[in-house]
Amino acid sequence: MELRIESMTCGGCAKSVTKAIQSVDPAARIEVEPAARTVKVKTSASSAAxxxxxxxAGYPAIAN
Incomplete structure (x- = not known):
């Protein structure tokens, strides 16, 4: 799934986003693009979770 996170603007934000996703699914595969403000996640967790x-975590996301 791909999520758009408008408030993710730097590497520090990307680390926080990654940590938040891993709190739901530690095995998730995560690709973060701070410049594009997107994150691609391969996970068994639901989009809602x-x-x-x-x-x-302070990074509201919109599913693309």
């Missing part, structure tokens, strides 16, 4: 974790 990931979006909730990202929202809690």
């Amino acid at each position: 990931l979006q909730q974790a990202l929202e809690k």
